[in-house]
Amino acid sequence: MKTLGLYLHIPFCRSKCLYCDFCSFPKRDTELHAAYTTALCNDLKSRASDCTSHTVDTVYLGGGTPTLLSPALLNQILDTIHRCYRVSQNAEITLECNPATADRDAMFSLRRAGFNRISIGLQSTHAKELQALGRLHSFSDFESTFSDARDAGFENISADLMFGIPHQTAESYLTSIQRLSELSPEHISAYGLTVEPDTPFGKMGDRLILPDEEETEKMYFVGIALLSSNGYTQYEISNFAKHGYESRHNLKYWNCEEYLGFGPAAYSDFGGSRFGNSRDLVSYVEGKKILAESEAPSSMERINEYVMLRLRLVEGLDTEAFFNRFGVNFDPLFAPVLHRYEKVGFVRKTPHGWAFTAKGFYVSNHILSELLDFSK
């Protein structure tokens, strides 16, 4: 029996953060939320017959802010999944959440319904930095949401931090890591800010004042060191976990395993094809198909994708697993470039293959663009 991850996109937020390029709409209309849930559940039902030879072992409700939907609607989605798909007993079932968007009763209801992992967007513990990002919550909102989740029985909690954001220094970033670590979440994601063109940040041009390159680099490296000394092992460029709490759903993406995405802007990799939906919320709610792209990647595209995603992981790429998957040897294709970067400490040989070093992760986009020919 093959395994499958399900991603359900919930595209609603209280307001739009200034850096956000995700498909999310600042809509709190409860009728729209109910209609969206109905459309999502119908979509889940209509695709279930394609998955009779799969067992769902991860479910991820992301956004957006899924907890803007009422617990009753979120439970309806989970219930539909359980009725229409074979879900393994120990499936990881994650719900993304923003501080102050789910109260204590909601947390208890969601835990009872079967959600067993919560991922909370914190970004920073400093009011000034949160305001600069356009976030509506405080650190104390995060602490309340976190403790409600714990009291409700969530034993697997993740939190997101960002570095390279306005007003931030390496010192303030370390304080954010330290305060968050003291709450002892099982998992921490720490992302560098990317300024996307179609966002308020992207449109600010020179008026957007960010920490300089040297300070941002320092944040990255001192951040990893502090997370490590606080018991969080880096397993992916931006992800850190206590032992055994790596995100099983996100590992599916990095391991190029099958997943199905539902909702606007959701992507899928299933049955040998990749396909993605448009951002057309209105059509989706009306029950229309919103497929925007679909392709059966060539074997070279699959190889490039596998190399790029596996090298995001600290354990790197296993050349024997690569051969077993693609029937071609890895080293003749990629080792000449990797050896060059090995000499300058960006890449390391592992007992089974290749991996980036911490220094290499920081410049991995550059190295990957040289390593992989995306024109094939």
Ligand code: SF4
């Ligand atoms: S909460 Fe997340 S998805 Fe919503 S606007 Fe902010 S960054 Fe975007």
